[in-house]
Amino acid sequence: MAVPTAPAAGAPSAGGTVRHLTYAEALNEALREEMRRDPSVFVMGEDVAVWGGGGVFGVTRGLVEEFGPERVRDTPISEEAIAAVAVGAALTGSRPVAEIMYVDFMGLAMDPIANQAAKLRYMFGGKARVPVVIRAQEGAGRGNAAQHSQSLEAWFCHIPGLKVVTPSTPYDAKGLLKAAIRDDNPVIFLEHKVLYGLRGPVPEGEYTVPLGVADVKREGRHVTVVGIHTMVHKALQAAEQLAAEGIELEVIDPRTLVPLDEETIVNSVRKTGRLIVSHEAYRNAGYGAEIVSRVVEAAFDYLDAPPQRVCARDVPVPYAAPLEQAALPQVADLVATARALVRKEL
Amino acid sequence: MAVPTAPAAGAPSAGGTVRHLTYAEALNEALREEMRRDPSVFVMGEDVAVWGGGGVFGVTRGLVEEFGPERVRDTPISEEAIAAVAVGAALTGSRPVAEIMYVDFMGLAMDPIANQAAKLRYMFGGKARVPVVIRAQEGAGRGNAAQHSQSLEAWFCHIPGLKVVTPSTPYDAKGLLKAAIRDDNPVIFLEHKVLYGLRGPVPEGEYTVPLGVADVKREGRHVTVVGIHTMVHKALQAAEQLAAEGIELEVIDPRTLVPLDEETIVNSVRKTGRLIVSHEAYRNAGYGAEIVSRVVEAAFDYLDAPPQRVCARDVPVPYAAPLEQAALPQVADLVATARALVRKEL
Amino acid sequence: MSLATDPQPSAAAQLSPERLREAYRLMLAIRRFDERALELYRAGEIRGTTHPYIGMEAVAVGVCSALEPDDYVSSTHRGHGHTIAKGGDMRRMMAELLGRATGYCGGKGGSMHIADMERNMLGANGIVGGGMGLATGAALTAKLRGARQVAICFFGDGALNQGILHEVSNLAAIWQLPVVYVCENNQYAMSARADWSVAGGDPAGRARAYGIPGVTVDGMDFFAVYDAASALVARARRGEGPAYLVCDTYRYHGHHAGDPLNYRDRAEVERWRRHDPIERLRRALVERGVLSAAEADALDQQVQAAVEDAVAFAKSSPEPSVDQLMTDIYA
Amino acid sequence: MSLATDPQPSAAAQLSPERLREAYRLMLAIRRFDERALELYRAGEIRGTTHPYIGMEAVAVGVCSALEPDDYVSSTHRGHGHTIAKGGDMRRMMAELLGRATGYCGGKGGSMHIADMERNMLGANGIVGGGMGLATGAALTAKLRGARQVAICFFGDGALNQGILHEVSNLAAIWQLPVVYVCENNQYAMSARADWSVAGGDPAGRARAYGIPGVTVDGMDFFAVYDAASALVARARRGEGPAYLVCDTYRYHGHHAGDPLNYRDRAEVERWRRHDPIERLRRALVERGVLSAAEADALDQQVQAAVEDAVAFAKSSPEPSVDQLMTDIYA
Numbered sequence A, B: 001m002a003v004p005t006a007p008a009a010g011a012p013s014a015g016g017t018v019r020h021l022t023y024a025e026a027l028n029e030a031l032r033e034e035m036r037r038d039p040s041v042f043v044m045g046e047d048v049a050v051w052g053g054g055g056v057f058g059v060t061r062g063l064v065e066e067f068g069p070e071r072v073r074d075t076p077i078s079e080e081a082i083a084a085v086a087v088g089a090a091l092t093g094s095r096p097v098a099e100i101m102y103v104d105f106m107g108l109a110m111d112p113i114a115n116q117a118a119k120l121r122y123m124f125g126g127k128a129r130v131p132v133v134i135r136a137q138e139g140a141g142r143g144n145a146a147q148h149s150q151s152l153e154a155w156f157c158h159i160p161g162l163k164v165v166t167p168s169t170p171y172d173a174k175g176l177l178k179a180a181i182r183d184d185n186p187v188i189f190l191e192h193k194v195l196y197g198l199r200g201p202v203p204e205g206e207y208t209v210p211l212g213v214a215d216v217k218r219e220g221r222h223v224t225v226v227g228i229h230t231m232v233h234k235a236l237q238a239a240e241q242l243a244a245e246g247i248e249l250e251v252i253d254p255r256t257l258v259p260l261d262e263e264t265i266v267n268s269v270r271k272t273g274r275l276i277v278s279h280e281a282y283r284n285a286g287y288g289a290e291i292v293s294r295v296v297e298a299a300f301d302y303l304d305a306p307p308q309r310v311c312a313r314d315v316p317v318p319y320a321a322p323l324e325q326a327a328l329p330q331v332a333d334l335v336a337t338a339r340a341l342v343r344k345e346l
Numbered sequence C, D: 001m002s003l004a005t006d007p008q009p010s011a012a013a014q015l016s017p018e019r020l021r022e023a024y025r026l027m028l029a030i031r032r033f034d035e036r037a038l039e040l041y042r043a044g045e046i047r048g049t050t051h052p053y054i055g056m057e058a059v060a061v062g063v064c065s066a067l068e069p070d071d072y073v074s075s076t077h078r079g080h081g082h083t084i085a086k087g088g089d090m091r092r093m094m095a096e097l098l099g100r101a102t103g104y105c106g107g108k109g110g111s112m113h114i115a116d117m118e119r120n121m122l123g124a125n126g127i128v129g130g131g132m133g134l135a136t137g138a139a140l141t142a143k144l145r146g147a148r149q150v151a152i153c154f155f156g157d158g159a160l161n162q163g164i165l166h167e168v169s170n171l172a173a174i175w176q177l178p179v180v181y182v183c184e185n186n187q188y189a190m191s192a193r194a195d196w197s198v199a200g201g202d203p204a205g206r207a208r209a210y211g212i213p214g215v216t217v218d219g220m221d222f223f224a225v226y227d228a229a230s231a232l233v234a235r236a237r238r239g240e241g242p243a244y245l246v247c248d249t250y251r252y253h254g255h256h257a258g259d260p261l262n263y264r265d266r267a268e269v270e271r272w273r274r275h276d277p278i279e280r281l282r283r284a285l286v287e288r289g290v291l292s293a294a295e296a297d298a299l300d301q302q303v304q305a306a307v308e309d310a311v312a313f314a315k316s317s318p319e320p321s322v323d324q325l326m327t328d329i330y331a
């Protein structure tokens, strides 16, 4: 995994000292702080309380000890109810943080998310608020195969009324989750299973990362690379490699896909004239296509080469390591694509 | 609604005389012919047998009389089971045609579709076939409001292993449904509620329209317009209007989104240098973004102007007529966008 | 039916004459409102669809009469009756049906999405089963807050077979949530007969599978519904958990105005109409001297006038302006 | 439990010595296979996850012994036992666990997706409840074809609360499909205790809500499982419809190799181990003279050798070549 990346440029300097926490620990701290701050915040999901002291990936660890089983609620295996009941609780003034263990299981919960959470406020003429956060983790790389390795953010991005968040660092994980919990809209908060162990600087105490503000991870003049989740880190590795050749990548982490900080991305492409969008989600109809389309619409005359997508192949994620690796976008793919763009081979 | 459009250029000339049937009648004929042809084909869904003699929109009318209740099966209101049981039946050698009454209800059926139907063959190393067709109707324009007016094709296009079909004419509706039923893969067959009453020429008897072959509805030199469902007809109306001004639209109906006939679209853009993609689905992360991205990747140097998307606004579909009309892409939007493209105002 | 939930035979008897008259007025209002809505739909003034509650008035009013004002209600596609029974404003309802800016949803929702959040009426719902999570979640909010509110989940016989009901019933039972699932068994789900679609044939029996009470009552009898609802709501309020209340009833009209109605015969409709809930309540109240026949007629006149007033209000209201299209999506 | 489904006390007795020995061998094979799989997982030779069936062997073998070869079986994430009981090939299974080209899925599926379509074993499934539609659909195929096949749907106590079970149970009941839903109640769903997660406390009671039989047996007793399964399968084959068979059992190991196991105590595990299904069958067969102690030991040696052979086969098999990545997506 890439080395921890520094806090976002211009991030609110938090009072507390800066520790190196894992992504999972940072999320846990965000939940803890928000539950202390607001009694209407509670957590529900499968194995969030008892299992291993809290959560299959440790994100809810220790919360039941501090806040008790009323506010840290293990549920039966009922994904549709987890989402639907959380939406009903949010509609009536609670601020639930519901967990779907794997984003792959969202297929069972799409109705309450897309038809209820996303639409109630509009259908009711603005007379409702649905401040629910639905957490799940996505991503491949651990041999979990086709039903436990997907990245399905595009499903949610397509539905107006939802916000979609995809943190790539411990710093952002804490700040974005706190912002998501305080947001008065339904937020789909997508973590990445491979990032849970990633360590990075996380200030103690109060700070949030606003939804809708991208983070320029590295500046560069030649190619803009917009990466989601692990692809942010792979893009930074690719940038290191290419720097030796004098090719500079500008690496941007949108951090939230809805709302999308289109301005930061477009301004970067106006400077570099070249774009790569990279995610672990299937390429076909993935959110990368949306980012490419928006950039083309807004910066057509600045483009020196066709924007490229370095994404997962359009195949169910295979189990065996060589196949899984081949299905996923790799640093080498980013390097080769950036090189080809600069050399006008595309 | 637009006047009926002619059979696809180069469509197999079918033996029988050509009648003017509605889109619903054409679908009904396809089901009838395939059920006669293959005893393993059967129909299941809510209100497909008894209600009004067959189907809320008449697509299954009369089938229970001819084929009996064993092969034309009314179900309780259980969308997840409708899809899941159809997948199980297909996995074991049946060829089910399952109906989800509104595509909006697919949120309840995404797991069996995306995690089972789409993936079983691959996960099993190619040792399974899942020849299931899941029909639903999408689209707005009838005041059905936010939970009965969506167009969700992008959800399915994103999942490898599925095929996605979107007929826009009675001729294609019959030919594509027959092809979908004979296909050995899961096919999501998306009809449009406003098109059911559209009449058009439909040859009697045997013909199919292959999956993956677009139809150039009208040739033109200036702007390529790729439209889905109703937007094909609106594009043809826009073409009529613009012809007076000497602006020629080339109107393409992809007919199937997966597989996508990228070649026909790209070749057209190589000729016109301008692209508009138009659908009733939400613009954000809609399939239009995929088509734009593929064209940019394949024909960047041929583009005279940035490809445009004329799609539904990113808002839950409102009930009141003025709002619903404003939320949907209209002929006037196509006309204005095409004009701006040609006048280099974009 | 378990002792804990036996209706106090006295519950309905304890209702004051005022509350009984109010219940009767509400049932009349539901009927007259939906009769008028059907006319307007047929006249092309209402778009999309509208699902009349006619024939089922005793269920919505019987249950809601057993509630406190701040109790929650989730509704269905057939929601007009629940909104009126919860105290909703017919003017804003009719304006919504006609797609006017003055409607409950500013014209954005229409018949299937009318909500009255001030009255904790959590909305009609276009998804069969869509209200089940909302009511269960509302009950969870009440429990977490330590409020004494109860949530009612109205749903139809057809919705009995949606997986979400199984999931929330199990969850509400193990969490002991204050929610009562009220099944309006009007015998049909579109063309599907309940005696075919509901395996086992006993909706209330399904409650027992979760170890919670399942009570079946004559849904055409205001008093029977009110008594059972009072008992189950009181039980939920005491913290004793969820229950099912199954009300046997009937929809006099088609599923919606466009229903071919080829799946049932007139004789069946006539049989049910003989037990008309409004007629029965009227007779009972007149017998009890709560209401004179003349007063009952006068009440009907008042209600019809109120419905006409609602129609006039709606028709005189402006359509939403297009600049409202993109508002109300996000808070 | 309804008469129609009383196990013929004679069913198991009718089993020939050969079939009894085969059942014993299969139970041993499941145990040795998964013991070895755990070792390999801990040694880092298996990726992702693997869910041992150890302790539950009497369920898979008891049920599958009651089946015809062309009957269908749908499985779960904990599928090794079902595959072996259905006659699956341990070589191709182990090769799949090690991600080799010779595996059942050519390395594309792994532990959670092993299927043996030639034996109508419709696959393990990574989605809790994912096999429910598959088995029910298989039963529909059998019914439409007029074939006499029956489908078995294995699932866990945790899966009892998935909405899909409610939907397919209702559908199978009204369509009278030949499917038996076999609940492997091993007391836990990851950390969730079944006596907490299953409202009502009686999984079999849920079947009765759909008007179908629900039978509970000692899932650690091969004979009890076999008898009940035989009765319910025969009933389904006669066209009398679906049923639930609930087998009380236990998983000796963690949910998967990475389980913290902080939610149950060793004493509980020891209590269950005292009823070990393999030991019990062995004692019974030795008593009946079907098998001598020496023969039993020899059988175990054979099985262990077969497992080692499978491991050797797997390790000597090539990994899938990358040019196979994009094959097998579409037919």
Ligand SMILES: Cc1ncc(C[n+]2csc(CCOP(=O)(O)OP(=O)(O)O)c2C)c(N)n1
Binding pocket: B046, B077, B079, B101, B105, B108, C077, C078, C126, C127, C128, C129, C155, C156, C157, C158, C159, C160, C184, C186, C188, C189, C190, C255
């Ligand atoms: C998830 C879903 N499936 C199907 C429909 C279409 N539909 C609307 S109402 C209805 C029948 C509902 O029957 P029931 O629950 O008994 O309520 P009733 O109409 O009788 O009041 C159906 C099938 C829907 N709106 N939502």
Ligand SMILES: Cc1ncc(C[n+]2csc(CCOP(=O)(O)OP(=O)(O)O)c2C)c(N)n1
Binding pocket: A046, A077, A079, A101, A105, A108, D077, D078, D126, D127, D128, D129, D155, D156, D157, D158, D159, D160, D184, D186, D188, D189, D190, D255
């Ligand atoms: C839809 C879905 N939800 C959650 C999970 C995660 N998960 C895998 S197995 C499991 C527990 C299943 O328990 P049970 O059904 O009792 O089967 P057992 O593991 O005890 O054999 C869970 C929660 C999943 N794979 N799929």
Ligand SMILES: [Mg+2]
Binding pocket: C156, C157, C158, C184, C185, C186, C187, C188, C189, C190
């Ligand atoms: Mg009904």
Ligand SMILES: [Mg+2]
Binding pocket: D156, D157, D158, D184, D185, D186, D187, D188, D189, D190
């Ligand atoms: Mg279990």
